[in-house]
Amino acid sequence: MMIDENDASSKITKVEEVKLVLRPIPIWLCCVMFFVVQSQQVTFFAKQGSTMQRHIGSKFKIPSATLLGFVGIVMLCEIPVYDRVFVSVARKFTKHHSGITLLQKIGVGLFLSILDMIVSALVEAKRIGVAKQHNLIDDPNSILPISIW
Numbered sequence: 099m100m101i102d103e104n105d106a107s108s109k110i111t112k113v114e115e116v117k118l119v120l121r122p123i124p125i126w127l128c129c130v131m132f133f134v135v136q137s138q139q140v141t142f143f144a145k146q147g148s149t150m151q152r153h154i155g156s157k158f159k160i161p162s163a164t165l166l167g168f169v170g171i172v173m174l175c176e177i178p179v180y181d182r183v184f185v186s187v188a189r190k191f192t193k194h195h196s197g198i199t200l201l202q203k204i205g206v207g208l209f210l211s212i213l214d215m216i217v218s219a220l221v222e223a224k225r226i227g228v229a230k231q232h233n234l235i236d237d238p239n240s241i242l243p244i245s246i247w
Contacts, residue, residue, distance in 0.1 A: 150245065
């Protein structure tokens with residue numbers, strides 16, 4: 099039985115294509131933590147904020163849903179700093195046109211997402227501690243004596 103060269107070449111090409119599709123899977127799996135952080139922002143952070151004191155001054159009370167707006171404001175402020183300061187400094191060290199590679203950017207983003215979750219856990223531990231201290235743990239409508247800031 100003879101093996102056709104085109105058939106063997108086609109099988110090798112298909113194997114190479116499957117390898118190309120499967121190579122990003124470890125990166126996608128690492129990004130699960132990033133997606134956890136994103137889901138936390140739109141659900142849990144707003145819920146945390148709704149149980150805390152949200153006053154600015156004596157008369158203005160900030161809605162808890164506006165916490166999500168602060169994320170956008172911080173990003174708008176950080177992007178010019180990233181472009182002007184970080185990229186130019188990183189270029190001097192790495193000699194890479196964008197400062198760091200795309201994979202390094204993903205790694206830094208994942209690391210910052212993990213730090214974000216650690217801070218969120220610490221805030222939640224503090225919030226629950228205050229709720230226990232004031233016997234408000236079973237009252238979902240109570241406002242805890244802890245500032246959102």
